[in-house]
Amino acid sequence: MELIDGKKIADTIKQEIAAEVAKMINQGKKQPHLAAILVGHDGGSETYVAHKVKACEQCGFKSTLIRYEDDVTEIELLNAISKLNNDNDVDGFIVQLPLPKHISEQKIIEAIDYRKDVDGFHPINVGRMSIGLPCFLSATPAGIIELLKRYNISTKGANCVVMGRSNIVGKPVATLMMQKGIDATVTVCHSATKNIKEICRNADIIIAALGSPGFVTEDMVKAGAVIIDVGTTRVASTLTKSGFKLRGDVDFENVAPKCSFITPVPGGVGPMTIVSLMRNTLIAAQKVNFD
């Protein structure tokens, strides 16, 4: 069993991006600039956005964090987005999800100029991805593909089971895995799927993105399978100062010995999500024309 070290790969990629930025600056170009809107004080969102701001520093980007309280109105957020759309210094921006219930996430996502949508959540980017056109790929799926590539994991003809059908991970990663060049045979499982254990046992690659801690157990995994664990649920723990620890969707302790490759939580997919956002911001700053 080999551990897939997402943190190490992410650190390497950040250095590659920083070198690219140094070149741009040498050529007299402006520093790439990522802005993030964070609403409220959700613990997970605070952590992820803080990681994004820090990664900007490491890559040599400028970053701007715009914060609102939970009671922000939809109109206020739409105004903030419109400002960022029109700000020539901002190359790309994100609105960290989830948002409070009184705000329509879809409306917010669709208000973002797709050319600055470095999350790749706008329907134009999602649509372009589905038909294999250049676009901003959403960060977690792109990070997973990059990990498979950097570990030389063969995907051609592999049976890939994606667990979860969210717009952020399940659906886009399933789309990417079946694309020409990656060439996996993809099955997507969700809460209404029958025989989920059987389907998983047939998988060469399992991508677990359900947000259900420890769901994937040893009896669901074929010997030698590759396991990508996207879950990062905070569960109560008396062992840590914070009072919680992160748990993935995979029962790591019992599943790991059976696999050929497995991602840990933390230190697997999470850091790759951050670095894919950095890559998209670099592309946005280079004003690559996708059309």
Ligand code: L34
């Ligand atoms: N708009 N909303 C928008 N874009 C995104 O790309 C996200 N996502 C998801 C939630 N909402 C979003 C993230 O940023 C999930 N996500 C994310 C980002 C980073 C990490 C996990 C999820 C991460 O860094 N995980 C670390 C541990 C972090 C910790 O200590 O809590 C890891 O090693 O897995």
